[in-house]
Structure formats: C-alpha cells, structure tokens
Amino acid sequence: GENVEQHPSTLSVQEGDSAVIKCTYSDSASNYFPWYKQELGKGPQLIIDIRSNVGEKKDQRIAVTLNKTAKHFSLHITETQPEDSAVYFCAASPGTGGFKTIFGAGTRLFVKA
Amino acid sequence: DGGITQSPKYLFRKEGQNVTLSCEQNLNHDAMYWYRQDPGQGLRLIYYSQIVNDFQKGDIAEGYSVSREKKESFPLTVTSAQKNPTAFYLCASRGLGGETQYFGPGTRLLVL
Numbered sequence: 100g101e102n103v104e105q106h107p108s109t110l111s112v113q114e115g116d117s118a119v120i121k122c123t124y125s126d127s128a129s130n131y132f133p134w135y136k137q138e139l140g141k142g143p144q145l146i147i148d149i150r151s152n153v154g155e156k157k158d159q160r161i162a163v164t165l166n167k168t169a170k171h172f173s174l175h176i177t178e179t180q181p182e183d184s185a186v187y188f189c190a191a192s193p194g195t196g197g198f199k200t201i202f203g204a205g206t207r208l209f210v211k212a
Numbered sequence: 213d214g215g216i217t218q219s220p221k222y223l224f225r226k227e228g229q230n231v232t233l234s235c236e237q238n239l240n241h242d243a244m245y246w247y248r249q250d251p252g253q254g255l256r257l258i259y260y261s262q263i264v265n266d267f268q269k270g271d272i273a274e275g276y277s278v279s280r281e282k283k284e285s286f287p288l289t290v291t292s293a294q295k296n297p298t299a300f301y302l303c304a305s306r307g308l309g310g311e312t313q314y315f316g317p318g319t320r321l322l323v324l
Binding site: 105131135140141150192199202203204 | 216218243252253254255257260262302306311312313314315316317318320
C-alpha cells in the first residue's frame with residue numbers, strides 16, 4: 100500500500116545550524132506534500148506545503164524541495180532556534196483527488212542553545 | 213487548533229467501559245478524520261468521513277466506532293473491545309476541494 104518513509108527519526112543540532120529532514124513516498128498519484136510541526140501535548144500544525152508542479156518553496160527560515168521523479172521531498176530549516184524543537188511530520192496525498200493523507204513516522208528535532 | 217475543538221483534554225477509562233471523545237469544527241469542512249498517536253510514533257488513521265451520514269474505516273478501526281449526524285461533529289467512541297486504548301487521539305478536518313488537513317488539540321486517553 101501507500102507509504103511515506105521519513106528520516107532521521109531524531110535530529111540534534113546546535114542553535115544557528117541548519118536542519119534537514121527527508122521523506123520518500125511510494126504513491127505516484129501523490130501531488131500534495133504538507134509538513135506539520137507538533138509541540139509536546141498539542142495537535143500538529145501546518146508549517147509549509149508544496150504541490151507537485153513546484154520544485155521548491157520558501158517561507159522565511161523554512162524551505163521545502165520536491166523531486167517528483169525520485170519521489171523525494173525534504174524540509175530545510177535554517178538558523179535554527181530553540182523554539183524550533185518539536186516533532187516534524189511529512190505527508191503525501193493525492194490532493195483534491197482523494198481524502199486520505201499518508202504521514203511519515205515523524206522526526207524529533209532538538210535545537211541546543 | 214483554530215476552528216477545531218476536542219474535548220476533554222484528558223480522559224480516564226475504566227476496564228470494560230466505553231468512552232466517547234468529542235470533535236467539533238466550525239470551518240464548514242466536509243471531511244473529518246480520527247487518528248491515534250502512540251508515544252514516539254506517527255499518526256494512524258482510525259476512521260474518516262467525507263460527508264454527513266457516511267464514514268469509512270481507516271487502518272486501525274477495530275475497537276472503535278464513530279457517527280456523523282452533523283457536518284460539524286464527528287465523535288469517536290472507544291469501546292471495551294479496544295484492549296490497548298491508551299494513546300493521544302487527534303481529530304482533523306478538510307474542506308471540500310481543499311488539500312490540507314487541519315488538526316484539533318488532541319485528547320489523551322488513559323486507562324485506570
């Protein structure tokens with residue numbers, strides 16, 4: 100069935116460094132790729148998303164890249180801050196063509212001050 | 213969070229008891245979802261509903277039941293058949309023609 104693999108499961112960086120989280124999806128019908136940030140004890144919050152007709156998208160310190168041929172997409176956080184510490188989930192869905200979204204297992208990011 | 217509310221924040225269940233988790237949204241979204249999250253794990257789909265009076269099983273529906281009598285409400289019942297119910301339960305919704313699922317704040321269910 101459809102699957103999204105996410106790596107690494109845990110990532111520790113020094114404040115000010117960059118963090119990169121990578122995901123691979125299996126369903127060729129996927130064309131919408133959101134990223135969520137989940138703080139302890141809270142629900143996931145959408146932080147950025149990308150559609151298959153775009154290769155890269157940036158929003159301040161956060162960027163996502165998509166390689167549709169290789170079925171890879173990545174989240175890049177620059178100039179990390181302690182408040183970036185959280186669990187990050189990638190996801191893939193067929194966009195408006197379907198109702199199910201497949202989530203990665205999550206990456207726990209620690210930013211050390 | 214935003215227009216999706218879940219209650220209660222914490223819920224305690226005794227052996228053999230059914231409990232119901234509430235999820236309400238005022239976003240006028242058609243689709244609603246329930247996920248289970250275990251410590252250090254990802255999100256697993258329990259049930260989802262695309263329209264009122266219709267719902268489908270997700271990947272781990274056994275021991276759970278839902279109803280969708282109103283567009284804004286999608287309650288989840290954890291039945292006594294669910295032998296390991298301790299988890300964090302997340303409700304989400306998505307608009308018709310939309311792509312993004314928006315999540316509520318979650319309910320933590322604990323067994324006494």
